[in-house]
Amino acid sequence: KQWYQRRVRADRKAFGASLNANQHIQFKLADMATNITTARLMVRQAARSLDAKEPNAVALCAMAKLFATEKLFKVCDDALQLHGGYGYLKSYPVQQYWRDSRVHRILEGTSEVMHMLVARDLMKHL
DSSP states (O other): OOHHHHHSOTTOEETTEEGGGOHHHHHHHHHHHHHHHHHHHHHHHHHHHHHTTOTTHHHHHHHHHHHHHHHHHHHHHHHHHHHGGGGGSTTSTHHHHHHHHHHTTTTTSOHHHHHHHHHHHHHHTO
16 A cells, blocks of 8 residues: 555544545545655656666756655645644654655755756757
């Protein structure tokens, strides 16, 4: 099972109903799963491009890092929100995921640097 299938607790209730029964929550989880899958695909494609020494490998790697880290942070932020106050407790791993996802937007090149690398590649083709 994927992380999002394992992590959502069916016993958590709000307003007398399971959170899993709420369509907004279901749509949020669908968006989270879509973003994670898309990020993984982008990273794999960028890695293949780098291995093949394609001319646009740097741009593809920058796009993959930019997309993956930004979406990862959003997914973790949404997960933290879904957990409510419990999300901040050390006994819930989502608090660590949130902190780790934030730092990855800085390590190995900030999101702004990734934007610059992508833009530089685009400008070559104008």
